[in-house]
Amino acid sequence: xxxRENSYTEAEALNLLxxxxxxxxLDPLIDEVGFIHxxxxxxxxxxxxxxxxxxxxxxxxxxxxxxxHKLGISTQILIPVYKAAKHAFISALRQYKTxxxxxxxxxxxxxxxxxxxxxxxxxxxxxxxxxAWNSRKLIVSNKRLLPILMDxxxxxxxxxxxxxxxEQAWSHRRWVINMIARNCSTLxxxxxxxxxxxxxxxxxSKMNYRAWNHRCWLVSFMTRxxxxxxxxxxxxxxxxxxxxxxxxxxxxRLMLRNLEGFCxxxxxxxxxxxxxxxxxxxxxxxxxxxxxxxxxxxEALWLHRRFLSMYLIKHMATHLLAVSxxxxxxxxxxxxxxxxxxxxxxxxxxxxxxxxxxxxxxxQAQAIHSAAYMLWLTKQIPEYQGIxxxxxxxxxxxxxxxxxxxxxxDRSSLWDYLVGYHSEP
Amino acid sequence: MGELAADKHVxxxxxxxxxxxxxxxxxxxxxxxxxxxxxxxxxxILGKLDAVDEEDVISWILKCQDESGGFAGNIGHDPHVLYTxxxxxxxxxxxxxxxxxxxKVSNYIVGLQNEDGSFSGDIWGEVDTRFSYIAICCLSxxxxxxxxxxxxAVEYIxxxxxxxxxxxxxxxxxxxxxxxxxxxxxxxxAGALHHVDKDLLGWWLCxxxxxxxxxxxxxxxxxDVGLLLLVGSFKLDHD
Numbered sequence: 001x002x003x004r005e006n007s008y009t010e011a012e013a014l015n016l017l018x019x020x021x022x023x024x025x026l027d028p029l030i031d032e033v034g035f036i037h038x039x040x041x042x043x044x045x046x047x048x049x050x051x052x053x054x055x056x057x058x059x060x061x062x063x064x065x066x067x068x069h070k071l072g073i074s075t076q077i078l079i080p081v082y083k084a085a086k087h088a089f090i091s092a093l094r095q096y097k098t099x100x101x102x103x104x105x106x107x108x109x110x111x112x113x114x115x116x117x118x119x120x121x122x123x124x125x126x127x128x129x130x131x132a133w134n135s136r137k138l139i140v141s142n143k144r145l146l147p148i149l150m151d152x153x154x155x156x157x158x159x160x161x162x163x164x165x166x167e168q169a170w171s172h173r174r175w176v177i178n179m180i181a182r183n184c185s186t187l188x189x190x191x192x193x194x195x196x197x198x199x200x201x202x203x204x205s206k207m208n209y210r211a212w213n214h215r216c217w218l219v220s221f222m223t224r225x226x227x228x229x230x231x232x233x234x235x236x237x238x239x240x241x242x243x244x245x246x247x248x249x250x251x252x253r254l255m256l257r258n259l260e261g262f263c264x265x266x267x268x269x270x271x272x273x274x275x276x277x278x279x280x281x282x283x284x285x286x287x288x289x290x291x292x293x294x295x296x297x298x299e300a301l302w303l304h305r306r307f308l309s310m311y312l313i314k315h316m317a318t319h320l321l322a323v324s325x326x327x328x329x330x331x332x333x334x335x336x337x338x339x340x341x342x343x344x345x346x347x348x349x350x351x352x353x354x355x356x357x358x359x360x361x362x363x364q365a366q367a368i369h370s371a372a373y374m375l376w377l378t379k380q381i382p383e384y385q386g387i388x389x390x391x392x393x394x395x396x397x398x399x400x401x402x403x404x405x406x407x408x409x410d411r412s413s414l415w416d417y418l419v420g421y422h423s424e425p
Numbered sequence: 426m427g428e429l430a431a432d433k434h435v436x437x438x439x440x441x442x443x444x445x446x447x448x449x450x451x452x453x454x455x456x457x458x459x460x461x462x463x464x465x466x467x468x469x470i471l472g473k474l475d476a477v478d479e480e481d482v483i484s485w486i487l488k489c490q491d492e493s494g495g496f497a498g499n500i501g502h503d504p505h506v507l508y509t510x511x512x513x514x515x516x517x518x519x520x521x522x523x524x525x526x527x528x529k530v531s532n533y534i535v536g537l538q539n540e541d542g543s544f545s546g547d548i549w550g551e552v553d554t555r556f557s558y559i560a561i562c563c564l565s566x567x568x569x570x571x572x573x574x575x576x577x578a579v580e581y582i583x584x585x586x587x588x589x590x591x592x593x594x595x596x597x598x599x600x601x602x603x604x605x606x607x608x609x610x611x612x613x614x615a616g617a618l619h620h621v622d623k624d625l626l627g628w629w630l631c632x633x634x635x636x637x638x639x640x641x642x643x644x645x646x647x648x649d650v651g652l653l654l655l656v657g658s659f660k661l662d663h664d
Contacts, residue, residue: 125452131502298645
């Protein structure tokens, strides 16, 4: 196959590029691109025939396939088309950037269009070719019209359809959204769509760091209503992807954002805001517990619980104390934390002791994660919680450590270390 | 225990450098300078840096420099801090950093620091703590660290610290071993390691070790040799 790749003449390569660019122009709604081995073209052609004009059939029957807005490109032509696209792009960009090379606005537009056409073809073949993305930013920043910005979102979504981890594609989206944020009122709707796009991509590309990072980035643009809405909407998905640490991190980001919003609210509604926030936290804890019991030994669930418990104790309790110290005695705050810790100790105990069937790794993992959770939590309890709780925890931790060493002796030095440092004054 | 097949590694690196015609290599043209750094560092560690023509490499690198002072990943591409650091690092391997106009290169980087102390990767504004590390590391090699607002840079990195002691790429971003390496590295160079909660972060890093003995980059992910390097080097730093 490599000899065939090298045997395309420059003229043939240019012809292929022209075909690709015409296909992209004729169908602006293409939403998926794939590179297909030539042997698969025959099968595809059999299924549906060709939707392009007759004179093009000779080349396109083995080079491109297009149907229902899905574009297939033969792996055989990738290198020649890439080279032709790169050459055309660099040449167009050089002309566009050279001052005095044109006279008047219309020629400027023509050159800009050339750059946009060639960069699009180039990016479909080499999606992290940053210089091509940059040239589009350069041209688009001179226009700043919403339809043009939306086109950029469409192109990057197209790239992400086959390259969901493309750093440049995600980065380009953020640049576009920042442009939109400055100029348009449709931002909230765009943020919603972005969030949905990430979820769709995350379904196909598990724990995709760049995709989830993008979704976390969107949170800073969200209103409080959107934040709460996102928490609700993303719950089902999270419940079906309990090994995906990234999706739970996203939930933490949303919850923290909500909490931040509360800290800055000084108006009369603050106690209502607080109650709602507290409720959200409690519900998340209960839901997390049900998942922990249902899906045994999932690290991501336990890590989520660390965050939930810690924040409840550290931040909610502080506020409860501040707000209710006039109407309720301090003891009631301690009671709440007390019963929370009792509950957690119970949960950890039940998870650590159910190593009934040592053949299943999941049960062992559950024991380890629950014990690590308890050790970690004790590290976070601030001193003011009182001696009772500390002693209760220490007793609980002691039990847990013994169990851990029995069930997972090869990490015994780690357990010793973690227990050792957490009991330091 | 077997021996490291050093000669074979050298041969492999040289062959990759020459093989420019596969599709896989053409779609990495834009980051060739990064590839050069990884390949040449390996040769250096193996004591075989002389397997390449130093003058050839250096003259190619200099052609990658843009008028802004920054370096691109290859000739004719746009500059970015990623490649600027690689360029400086490769020159450092050959002990030829002094052929650079250090002020010019550092001005490029200084110009990318934002008001909140963060660094953009290039003029298009994308922010990431990796770029903070790159800026600090690069300026440190060029001995121009005083040209940036180091306190603000540190402040920004600290704002990316998470509840689990780890660091993400922006405030609120998920902890990731790669980002942690960059943040801790940057803080170390800036003399600000006291901001790291060593015990908490150490805990997180220990939990990256999976049953097979390898290390993953984030919870629930599979172990990865590259991450073994990052996580392992951090732990050595701290013990």
